[in-house]
Amino acid sequence: MQDHIEAWKGEFGNDYHGRNYGDSRLPLWEKVLPLLPEGRLDILEVGAGLGANLEAIRKLRKEAVLFALEPNVSACSRIMEPVTAVKGIAQKIKASDERFDFVFTYGVLIHLPDPIPAMQEMYRVTRKYLMCAEYFSPHRQQVDYREGVPLFKDDFGSLWMDEFNLRLVDYGFCWKRTTGLDNITWWLLEKH
DSSP states (O other), rough: OHHHHHHHHHHHHHHHHHHHHHOOOHHHHHGGGGGGGGOOOOEHHHHTTTHHHHHHHHHOTTEEEEEEEESSSHHHOOOOOTTEEEOOOOOOOEEEEETTEEEEEOOOOOHHHHOOOHHHHHHHHHHEEEEEOOBBSSOOOEEEEEEEEEEEEEEEHHHHHHHEEEEEEEEEEEHHHHHHSSSEEEEEEEOO
8 A cells, every 4th residue: 555655645646636637626516515514614635636626615615724635745735825735645644533624535535445544534533524526336346547556436425334423414426528527426424
């Protein structure tokens, strides 16, 4: 797993962020944010890349306090204020228990051979809400990706609910034809 993480910290990660920054994430967040409470929320994106999701959230929820966790130094340094960017990995989030109101990933769990350690950390640092937006498969499926780095599709919603004490708030699908985003499924979950 360490070699896998190292790939994302270097040129492989730099190339990925260069290819994937331009997507507007507004179609996703226009559906998800109304499901969360109004007012100030401390929000952490795990694997934030260059911060495209956080930019969309900031447009829709100006009162949110935004944090980004990103292993790639170059990407982390390019995340714009008022987002607080921290270099780090999903499996070891340097934050206190229940530090954030809402913690999420977008296309991150699919890149982890074993997503459970990252999910445990996300669960630990959220006070209330979790979300992931990832490629779906009814069973774990490894897909060839780039340069020997694998991608794993899964039923991440079921994985979250089977492993943790969570309630499903809602879920949905972003169809590339109508949203411009990849064909991803998202799940919004709440701690009991």
